[in-house]
Amino acid sequence: PDYLVMLLLYGFPAVLFEHFAMPAALDGYRRHGVTVAGGSTAFYSMFLAEQRKDPARKVVPSLRLLAGGGAPKPPEIYHAVVREMGCGLTHGYGMTEVPMITMGSPDDTAENLATTEGRPPEGMEIRVTAEDGTPLPTGVDGEVRLRGEAVCRGYLDPSQNAAAFDRDGFLITGDVGHLTASGHLVLTGRLKDIIIRKGENISAKEIEDLLHRHPGVGDAAVVGLPDPARGERVCAVVEQPPGAAPLTLEEVTAYLRAQGLSVHKLPEQLELVDALPRNETLHKVLKYKLRERFTADRASRPPGPTAQASGLSGVSGVSGPGVV
Template identity: 85%
Template sequence: MTDTAHTLGTARTLWELAERRAALTPDRPVLLQEDRILTFGELRDRAERCAAGLYGMGVRPGTVVAWQLPTRIETAVLSFALARLGAVQTPVIPFYRDREVGFALRESKAEFFAVPGVWRGFDHTEMAHRLGARGVFEAYGPESLPDGDPAVLPPPPSNGTDVRWIYWTSGTTSDPKGVLHTDRSLIAGGSCLAHALHLTEDDIGSMAFPYAHIAGPDYTVMLLLYGFPAVMFEQFALPGALAEYRRHGVTVAGGSTAFYSMFLAEQRKLPPGEKLIPSLRLLAGGGAPKPPEIYHAVVREMGCQLTHGYGMTEVPMITMGSPDDTVENLATTEGRPPRGMEIRIADDGSGNGEVRLRGEAVCQGYLDPAQTAAAFDEDGFLITGDVGHVTASGHLVLTGRIKDIIIRKGENISAKEIEDLLHEHPGVGDAAVIGLPDAERGERVCAVVEQPPGADPLTLAAVTEFLRAQGLSVHKLPEQLEVVEALPRNETLRKVLKYRLRERYSVMK
């Protein structure tokens, strides 16, 4: 991390960080969207005017404001306006509907709710009123944000350790939880990402994920620390989004493993030697397991580096791969933690164990005190539910989740191990391995796969023969194969929703 970035990273609050960057490079761009450019100075100034408008509406320090907005320049401005006021903001993913949105509004006790109006054919304003939301206002177009004279504003917040953010777990389990964050925990998470990737002010990043996701502030902190811009995608789909990547000369892209696969699929449509995005030098992301074969395919076929990390709503960035890591570490690990992030492995005697975390980037707990009490051990480490180990070089290897351990006839089987091998099969586009109830075995191994276009139909016999050839132990071989058109995923980082697969296929045999 550069000296400037390190100094900026000591800011107590997100607003202080934004002010410091605006003072350093006011005319440099921070956000690009289609033909629009927002500079660091304009972000500060527009956010202050928006904060004054919100203040005139009755928003005060500590007021809970929910917002369900797409990835737009106005969304970032509104979020920083709330940070300037010291309000408590609770972002809601724009794809969520009545059940999830109603839950978030009730649990957070939001006093105001910002919505985009009619977006992608859905009337968010009507839904907000149907749910009985308070203080509903629309914030979508360039002229839509509240506006006022910054002279009316109280001093900005100075304490970065108060809870000012309520994020919602991303939906890979059926019940969301309200996760409590501070400005400092978000700055710490973004600093980890920035430190690992070795970016410079000459880079151009990209936000292809919902800004309401925990990755939104994570990524924005990195922009503020290093002073480079990112292209915002309100709707991300390939190949449609490629024109914007090329037009703006994006050098850093990514999101999650599903995004890597989408880029690869488009690369494979081109003649050998032709780069999908000529300026691209790095794919980076996290949020879901990365099979080693995906890493090797990206480097080999796209001609750029791939670094992958480990984060969650509760801890936005835990570890991150670095471009100067070895090929082995980049392909098989989640990277290393930054200074200040403690990783404890609750070893079960097998060399692996549950991953537990302590550090500034860790959340303060949950809205529900009972959930908070259950989430931390006696030493204050967050219990993640992930299983793995730390190598001699300090890199973290994840081998699965507690719930992803399949217990077949008393033997523990890692779903991730089988998934990584399945990704090497040319007839598999993506795969999820789950344990299903079985009267004889306790659980049986079920592989659910997507196939790439034009692939020969897969059979269970063909899959098990391939896995045997890869050296997989006989007791780990799938006993059930399901081929689906598309695996169920969430709408943020496109994580596979395994609980839906278990619900669909859990018939006792």
């Protein structure tokens, strides 16, 4: 809806694709001289993959900006787009109940564009709170709550409203993050993406951002799986680029340690997949499917440090003793 409003307000042209697929879509972008494109993190990655086929030739010569939202954006994706595609990238944060929460601006600093979701538009209030709704200070992680003209008034089923809004009328998002001194929002995960391992809170996004820097990782999702001894264990599910040598759990944990990740946050299970499961609109990774798949798969595996599994476009599973 945000892009439709801009089209109607300012009258600039748009190129519509009945079905987006690479590399077939590139001809349309080039023929019409598209200057702004995007969609979500998965789309940025698809543009990058095409650019890397011929680094010396700009994949869409007219392109000056990729823009989108709908899924977490690892900082490395931002830096790769700017460095390899020679254009900018602005990313935003929204949801069905609130289409525009924050958006990066082309005049933001590179640091803010890489590591934040941007700032809220006029009329949008963002409150970061403790679990009981108490507001937290700048820089402290908590639950993100929203109030403003763009927030929906409620649900068609009124019984859902009591749990969705707090006593001050703020929508409870279930997302975790903090505000910076400049008013930019940093998302660090979702409440259900916080893995609680032996009483310690672990951010899945922190691990995912580090994994995206590894040359043998095309995309990654980190989930918590039930574990009788630890409550939850950390499972990294990795989609590798074509031709990459299969990663091992030992290689992944050594890399993450070299990147400065604390020992208690290291993955205890690695799953390699041909393709992460995604929805059909913004290609957002469906983590619940990964949790369901690998929870069931683990229960059926024989004991031992390694095992093979089938499904999800050819999965290989590697697990180890992890950390204590």
